[in-house]
Amino acid sequence: DAMVIQNPRYQVTQFGKPVTLSCSQTLNHNVMYWYQQKSSQAPKLLFHYYDKDFNNEADTPDNFQSRRPNTSFCFLDIRSPGLGDAAMYLCATSRDSYQETQYFGPGTRLLVL
């Protein structure tokens, strides 16, 4: 009965080689978020979707893009991964703007060689 599913759990890519991370949810929530979490740090919000409306954080590098083809799925595309992009990438959802709780997925650990 997993609610927020992320695939793959581990991803190894080469420097500069595009990579896509996947998130799906069974909660039918309107809002989906992507966070980057580096070792011993708090999660950092990259962007979020409210339904189809995309909201980018001001300090999110252009190298990071996202797509949400439908309510259930959201993708994180890293166009040209650098060594500094190695991190845990977390997907989260919430029902709507007045829903306090964000539900996090298990994360995808990205390694850049």
Add this chain to the structure above:
Amino acid sequence: QQQVKQSPQSLIVQKGGISIINCAYENTAFDYFPWYQQFPGKGPALLIAIRPDVSEKKEGRFTISFNKSAKQFSLHIMDSQPGDSATYFCAAIKFNDYKLSFGAGTTVTVRA
């Protein structure tokens, strides 16, 4: 700038002891203050949360104390167990703003 300050960075407690983590915030517009628990290699999970019009909330062994005038809140873990060993993040959010402001995190180690 970090909107929520959290301390300590880490703590070690004996089994059965009390773990206390403190957080402070500046923005009085925050509407909700959740605590997340994160185990290594896993995503954060909501542990307990409080609204600013409540001074204390207890769920099992976990208690949040909230001091609105001081703009501080804390998590108490009573009767700490080895399974409580994890990283704990306090956070704050404004409704309709979407963005969780996280503290830096506290790594709790409970020794058997």
